[in-house]
Amino acid sequence: METRTLTCIRCPRGCTVAVTLADDGTITSVTGNSCMRGDKYARDEVTHPVRVVTTTVPVVGSATEKMVSVKTAGDVPKGRVFDVVRALTDVTATAPVHIGDVILADVAGTGIDIVATKDA
């Protein structure tokens, strides 16, 4: 049996969550979380950690913005974070851009889209 102590990053409260794992790796308990979001986070974190990636890409043709902020529309595997950023190296958005517009579909083969988080 193994116990792992994590800080939940799903909200600013940052609860300390303890996950106990049986010898075969199955999760036997999750404690310390104040809500169910923390339970899911802890289970994901010990089996397949995921993150949302936020970054920017240049935008052409906008009167106000040089860059448009973007995010992954969902979680991507933590180990793929740099691949996501790399896949965006040569991507440029074209104005008009609206919040939620897909800037790059299926980024780095993760199945997740990159969407705009700002109008430009």
Next chain:
Amino acid sequence: MSDYDVIVIGGGPAGLAAATSARGEGKRSVLVIERDQKLGGILNQCIHNGFGLITFNEELTGPEYAARYEKLARDAGVEFLLDTMVLDVSPDHMVTCVSEARGMQRISAGAVVLAMGCRERPRGALNIPGFRPAGVYTAGTAQRLVNIEGLMPGREVVILGSGDIGLIMARRMTLEGAHVACVAELMPYSGGLKRNIVQCLDDFGIPLLLSHTVTRVEGKRRVEAVWIAQVDEKGRPVAGTEKRYPCDTLLLSVGLLPENELSRAAGVELSRVTRGPVVNESLETSVPGIFACGNVLHVHDLVDYVSQEATAAGAAAGAWADACAQHQAHDEEPGIPVVAEGGVRYTVPQSIDPERMPEKLTVRFRVGGVYEDKRICVYLGDERVIAKRRPILVPGEMEDVTLKREDLLARPGLEKIVVTLEEA
């Protein structure tokens, strides 16, 4: 007759929420004056996610959160003057502002809400010996360069101070291809949220050096290296612990200061602890009819609380303007003082009038050090009415207690309200 019932100074999240609430479903005329060409304030450059979980039950990025509040304000019929800098607010609510398009203007208001936000402690406030080479930035400036201008300040980075902006920038610079050697923090604890240590430092293997500081900056024209040493309990560098970190960039994330030049000039009394206005239960400053909310009042780490606070301030300003328009006398009775004791550094508000307070009033505060296993206690006179157990309290995270109006009304002649920490 005033030009507007309520004028809000600053169009960040605080100003937008205050203005929306001051409109009172279209009952009052409300103007927001913003010096930038865009609304949203500092959130425009905070492209990371983690905003709005409390308000919208969704994890939004800064620009998305700002856009939601901008829409709420526009839909509510709030008017805006952008690209317009407020120069002066008089005690009788005359607002002087200037813009390229319209030149100097004087606009009168029934009530005024201050929502100018805060700025970063500049590097001049720090005493690091050495030259002043290029490559030293505040973390917020670096954030603007990277996220708004699309420019990278440097490639090999050291960060001094573990405030949230510094932590966020450690991750941001790393994703953009820079190498962040370490984050050095003078105090024995981090100044930022724990989740930011996990997702911005631990995820990328960036070391956090607690009880460390920069003792020297090397380089004549551009930063070439910084020296970092361990410090003792008094914050003095310990001899023999100095280490050299070659780098081209030093980011400073050493705290924020409320932006209160306007408030000061208006005669608003400022707190020496928060550096923001002293306010009563209605978030009204010492100048009648001038209210404050958001980072200009006290530095917040969570925008959700900014929005809540600003909504209350906007409503109070609206009510004040109504009374003013009807020539009603304002009740200017001083409230019951709220006293911060036993590790509590300050409270907002600093006084409460039970007659004027809502059914439930949130009192926000910060502690001065790290405390484990304590109770947050509130005393009305000698009587303890709240004892809320907290496993850990840190200066980087704002706390709150909720006072009930009935509890205060039940105790006539109450002389003080004490917020303190006790052993659990």
